[in-house]
Amino acid sequence: MERIFEVGWIQRSGAQLIWVILAVLVLQILLSIRNRMSKGSYTDEEIEQADPLFLAYVFNKGKMRLRDTLASLFALTRSGILSLRVIPTKGRYQDDQYAPNVTLEFQKTKQIGQIMPDEGELIQWFIGEHGFGAQKFRLDTLAGPSSEESKSAENLYYYREREKLDNKRLGRWVAQIRESRGWESIVRTPVLLRLLVGILYPVLFILVVALGQIDGLGIADIIGLSLALLLWLLSWRRVYVRWVFQLAVFSLFMTTVLMEGVQFAFRSDVLTAIIIMLFVRLFLPGREIAPMAREWSRSLHRWRRKYKKGVPTERLGEAAESLERVLQTALVLRIGSRCSRKTDWTQLQNQFEPEIRQMLQKEQKKSSRAAVSKSISATPLLLLVLSLRGEYRPLLAAEYPYERLNYKVGLFEHGTQKRNRKANYHKTSGASTSGTYTSSYDNDSSYSSGSDSGGSDSGGGSD
Numbered sequence: 001m002e003r004i005f006e007v008g009w010i011q012r013s014g015a016q017l018i019w020v021i022l023a024v025l026v027l028q029i030l031l032s033i034r035n036r037m038s039k040g041s042y043t044d045e046e047i048e049q050a051d052p053l054f055l056a057y058v059f060n061k062g063k064m065r066l067r068d069t070l071a072s073l074f075a076l077t078r079s080g081i082l083s084l085r086v087i088p089t090k091g092r093y094q095d096d097q098y099a100p101n102v103t104l105e106f107q108k109t110k111q112i113g114q115i116m117p118d119e120g121e122l123i124q125w126f127i128g129e130h131g132f133g134a135q136k137f138r139l140d141t142l143a144g145p146s147s148e149e150s151k152s153a154e155n156l157y158y159y160r161e162r163e164k165l166d167n168k169r170l171g172r173w174v175a176q177i178r179e180s181r182g183w184e185s186i187v188r189t190p191v192l193l194r195l196l197v198g199i200l201y202p203v204l205f206i207l208v209v210a211l212g213q214i215d216g217l218g219i220a221d222i223i224g225l226s227l228a229l230l231l232w233l234l235s236w237r238r239v240y241v242r243w244v245f246q247l248a249v250f251s252l253f254m255t256t257v258l259m260e261g262v263q264f265a266f267r268s269d270v271l272t273a274i275i276i277m278l279f280v281r282l283f284l285p286g287r288e289i290a291p292m293a294r295e296w297s298r299s300l301h302r303w304r305r306k307y308k309k310g311v312p313t314e315r316l317g318e319a320a321e322s323l324e325r326v327l328q329t330a331l332v333l334r335i336g337s338r339c340s341r342k343t344d345w346t347q348l349q350n351q352f353e354p355e356i357r358q359m360l361q362k363e364q365k366k367s368s369r370a371a372v373s374k375s376i377s378a379t380p381l382l383l384l385v386l387s388l389r390g391e392y393r394p395l396l397a398a399e400y401p402y403e404r405l406n407y408k409v410g411l412f413e414h415g416t417q418k419r420n421r422k423a424n425y426h427k428t429s430g431a432s433t434s435g436t437y438t439s440s441y442d443n444d445s446s447y448s449s450g451s452d453s454g455g456s457d458s459g460g461g462s463d
Helices: 007-037 044-049 052-059 066-078 117-130 153-181 191-215 219-237 242-258 264-283 291-307 320-332 336-342 345-350 354-361 380-387 405-413
Strands: 082-088 102-108 136-138
Touching: 007 264, 044 291, 044 320, 052 066, 052 153, 052 291, 052 320, 066 082, 066 102, 066 117, 066 153, 066 320, 082 380, 102 117, 117 136, 117 153, 191 219, 191 242, 191 264, 219 242, 242 264, 291 320, 320 336, 320 380, 345 354, 345 380, 354 380
Parallel strands: none
Antiparallel strands: 082 102, 102 136
């Protein structure tokens, strides 16, 4: 084994690896320049009026996360199936320096129109299992523990179990989207990735088997090759997941290293090829947008680059509903707080809505309350931004509704506590088969509060 890692081989392999990495980096830079020059054919207004869920699906290349459910909630709000307003967060978050003081509340309307299966799944998940009162749901119901709660191992266990359940429901929701929307063809596996996993790996596998045949395969060699083959079959089924393929390649590498009686020259070339394959997979993306939706993808990224700098001044004279769609789109594309922070909202002085003019004319003060409108009910996000325009991130509660910063901090700060102690939680009667867990942590007064007042924004997160 000492000869395998001799200085000469390391130098040759290192030189080849550097050239491969440089080639991949240059290719990525060229692709990035091309993407920035490709602006797409859809206008800003067409993007803002499109289905928010479709925008999120294209932007994330089909890899939806928990916070992307906000796009579907916005779509249901636009169609009148849900109503939206800004309310204070639960009592346990009000004095928490890591948590925002306001959140969004969605309420089911009396007359429900035609909905897609994935929308029905989302309503059942959020309102049916996490809802309260008159068919209402609030985003902080899915938030992590407060700083005070993070001091208890029982609380952390409770939130971990609830997070597992929500992740299962998320998988079902994403499956419903792909099944009912017909968007499977929008995202595809890149050609280079299919070539790497489907052709180059089998070729290297055959070469390693040929190496073993030179001096006969031992028991350890057969076990290693069998493991490499099983991992490759799994990586072919889960081609988007990087670590599965990396394990398959590493297993092939170790099998080659441990082979005995094989000429070093031939084996060193195979080992170099395996190492290069490991690094190439690190740089290759797992998903790409198919040609049929690339104009949408380019237009979305152009819109995102533009509105990162704030809402253009010439658009601030548009109707409040139009600006609300801008903020919704910014939230779906994960630049909501940055867009609002970079916008000069004083240009709204010419708005025809008198309530907006009054808000802008008031002296900006640090306050724990966000203004609430009873007349302009269609633009709660815009009113939130205007009432807290002096804050650093007025839209943080919407952009990161499921921020789990406290959850992670609690694990690090209180990791010495026993983590195997079970919390006193129970299944709610009448819950679905997936299970809904409740505890005394949910029983604070603000949970059922009907107040419309909001609060300041002091949470963590990033743009």
